[in-house]
Amino acid sequence: MxxxxxxxxxxxxxxxxxxxxxxxxxxxxxxxxxxxxxxxxxxxxxxxxxxxxxxxxxxxxxxxxxxxxxxxxxxxxxxxxxxxxxxxxxxxxxxxxxxxxxxxxxxxxxxxxxxxxxxxxxxxxxxxxxxxxxxxxxxxxxxxxxxxxxxxxxxxxxxxxxxxxxxxxxxxxxxxxxxxxxxxxxxxxxxxxxxxxxxxxxLPALVPLVLADGHFIRGLSGLTLPTRLTLTGASGKRLCSAEGSTLCTHQGLSGPAVLDISRHYLLANHADRHVRLCIDWLPMLPAEELESQLQDARGRGGLSVLRSHLPERLARVLCEEAACPLTGDIPKDARRRLVRLVSAMPLPVVGDRGFAVAEAxxxxxxxxxxxxxxxxxxxxxxxxxxxxxxxxxxxxxxxxxxxxxxxxxxxxxxxxxxxxxxxxxxxxxxxx
Ligand SMILES: Cc1cc2nc3c(=O)[nH]c(=O)nc-3n(C[C@H](O)[C@H](O)[C@H](O)COP(=O)(O)OP(=O)(O)OC[C@H]3O[C@@H](n4cnc5c(N)ncnc54)[C@H](O)[C@@H]3O)c2cc1C
The missing domain is CATH 3.50.50.60 (FAD/NAD(P)-binding domain)
Known part of the structure; x- marks a missing residue:
């Protein structure tokens, strides 16, 4: 025409x-x-x-x-x-x-x-x-x-x-x-x-996020699970959060919760490099409840508790990252580290997949x-x-x-x- x-x-x-x-x-x-x-x-x-x-x-x-x-x-x-x-x-x-x-x-x-x-x-x-x-x-x-x-x-x-x-x-x-x-x-x-x-x-919105090279999440590519992501300012003030399905990819993270929070993270990070994005791998289980389950584990190690809530691959790698014994007794400081890692793990975001992939x-x-x-x-x-x-x-x-x-x-x-x-x-x- x-x-x-x-x-x-x-x-x-x-x-x-x-x-x-x-x-x-x-x-x-x-x-x-x-x-x-x-x-x-x-x-x-x-x-x-x-x-x-x-x-x-x-x-x-x-x-x-x-x-x-x-x-x-x-x-x-x-x-x-x-x-x-x-x-x-x-x-x-x-x-x-x-x-x-x-x-x-x-x-x-x-x-x-x-x-x-x-x-x-x-x-x-x-x-x-x-x-x-x-x-x-x-x-x-x-x-x-x-x-x-x-x-x-x-x-x-x-x-x-x-x-x-x-x-x-x-x-x-x-x-x-x-x-x-x-x-x-x-x-x-x-x-x-x-x-x-x-x-x-x-900036790109509804975009997957890229994590630092070698980060263990990149090795969990294909894993999907419900999570909560929380963005906090440099002062520790909670700015926003998104809950929903998260997909681990070979470059970092995607899925609805990640896409939803991406524009908030990218904008906040543009203004202040000290903002933090954390992931709660078990949003349905309060940190205190996980802590008490680990306390009650008595000689069974962290893995047996975590894998009753999370996929084995993730449970294992979280225990390793927290230097928490997979089996046997769990020292108090290892238990605390593991609880922190499960409920508020900081995500070392190094970028995003850009406008070529962004949905908005x-x-x-x-x-x-x-x-x-x-x-x-x-x-x-x-x-x-x-x-x-x-x-x-x-x-x-x-x-x-x-x-x-x-x-x-x-x-x-x-x-x-x-x-x-x-x-x-x-x-x-x-x-x-
Ligand atoms: C992969 C993907 C999946 C999505 N899925 C959904 C979904 O399921 N639900 C949902 O609500 N949203 C979804 N979105 C978002 C949604 O598609 C957009 O928000 C929506 O299409 C925006 O509509 P628009 O008409 O404003 O812009 P566009 O759809 O981007 O249309 C703009 C048009 O303008 C034309 N144009 C641009 N510049 C010029 C120019 N200089 N001269 C002439 N023409 C020009 C372009 O060729 C294009 O056809 C998705 C986006 C992507 C990328």
Whole structure:
């Protein structure tokens, strides 16, 4: 599809947020006379790569209960204001009407009953085509220039497929996670070129952590177990914690609990190298209870106690690390060391697996620079923003897509309403 020279609304980025914005702008446009043209452009050769890989190919579309506290980045009040405009019930109804029934799993996550992300992507593409949105790709946007309002209100957008002028633009280019999908951070640079401040730093979120070379956890690769991770500041103050499944990998740690705490650890560590991340290998068993079980072990050694709670491989290596006898009597100081190691073992994190592996981006355009009722930029009128390009990132569980749907809906409908309002004589108000 060739790139037209003009359109009324241009959506940059046809990922989750951009497609949702396109569909809702297209639906609103269908009711408007004279016609409004909506075009979406994307870098990618194949649209929707990130949707296809999401949730291990099953696409965790949303979560049955979504609150601002499931997110980090901008303030909870600002995030809540956008989320409540398009709640989970509306997402479920949207996909059902588009032919994709969602099912709720025990964890609260919602997946398509097909267990196939392809059905989600196909529905989004079908809906956007049905409402007359033109999707042009590959067409990487290189620059966006705001035209002088006196000359011709709107934007001149240079893409690798040509130049297009548009009265309004929605920036839905994602953040920096999974750059091979097209979300390479260029959208953040486009926002900055239009006057937006980006949060500093911008870091990977939902990313596996790398432990020091030779650390024993790296030798336990493949082991999965429930844990609690706790982040403490230099003063020892508890900053946050995450509980859930943890996977030992040949490079360090992954799994939901680790992914959830990763952005908090990386951000805190960026500000102060003295923060500490500790793991509790037995979150269901209080340290005092473990201590008394070890005391009662009388001549049976630490291993017999630990392996009744933990996998043998881990139990053995924890005893060795604590210099605790595997069998026989346990001296008091060895018992104390073992209890500390099991319940609050410091993790020598030396890095993370980076944006190539991260599922989200911590940081972006702060919500304080956006009018939350419309997602229109306070800095650059006529520009709206949606999705991961904004400084909002959710925990594991479908929360990032929920943010994309809600912010995409607000941006799409409001950009269209803005176009209509500009066409009306000054004494008329647009229909609600
Ligand atoms: C492996 C993986 C699994 C995930 N699983 C889940 C999950 O199950 N549930 C969940 O809620 N979240 C999940 N996420 C997170 C979720 O996919 C993202 O938060 C969400 O896709 C963000 O939507 P977006 O539209 O803002 O950005 P993106 O999905 O990143 O889309 C941005 C689009 O903009 C395009 N683009 C970028 N720059 C330009 C440019 N300069 N010009 C033109 N086009 C451009 C890109 O090609 C891309 O298509 C996962 C992420 C990853 C990486």
């Amino acid at each position: 060739p790139l037209p020279a003009h359109c009324d609304l241009l959506i940059v980025g046809a990922g989750a947020a951009g497609l949702f914005a396109s569909i809702h702008a297209g639906r609103a446009a269908a009711t408007v006379e004279p016609a409004v043209s909506v075009v979406a452009v994307d870098t990618a050769r194949k649209i929707g790569a990130k949707i296809l890989v999401a949730g291990g190919g099953r696409c965790n579309v949303t979560h049955h209960q979504v609150a601002a506290s499931d997110y980090a980045g901008s303030t909870p009040a600002a995030i809540r204001k956008v989320l409540k405009r398009y709640g989970v019930d509306k997402v479920v109804a949207f996909f059902a009407a588009a032919g994709v029934e969602l099912k709720r799993e025990d964890t609260g996550k919602l997946f398509p009953v097909s267990d196939s992300a392809r059905t989600v992507l196909s529905a989004l593409l079908r809906e956007s085509a049905e409402v007359g949105v033109t999707v042009v790709h590959p067409a990487r946007v290189q620059s966006i220039t705001r035209l002088e309002p006196s000359e011709n209100p709107g934007f001149r957008v240079e893409t690798e497929a040509g130049v297009i002028c548009s009265e309004r633009v929605i920036l839905a280019t994602g953040g920096r996670s999974l750059p091979k999908s097209g979300s390479d951070g260029s959208g953040l640079r486009l926002a900055a070129s239009l006057g937006h401040q980006l949060t500093e730093p911008i 981006t911590a940081g972006g355009v702060p919500l304080s620079e956006v009018r939350l009722e419309t997602m229109e930029s306070r800095i650059c009128p006529g520009l709206h923003l949606a999705g991961e390009v904004l400084d909002v990132d959710g925990r594991i569980g479908g929360f990032n897509f929920q943010w994309a749907w809600a912010s995409g809906f607000v941006a799409g409908t409001s950009a269209l309403a803005g176009l209509v309002a500009n066409r009306l004589p000054a004494n008329e108000t647009p229909p609600v």
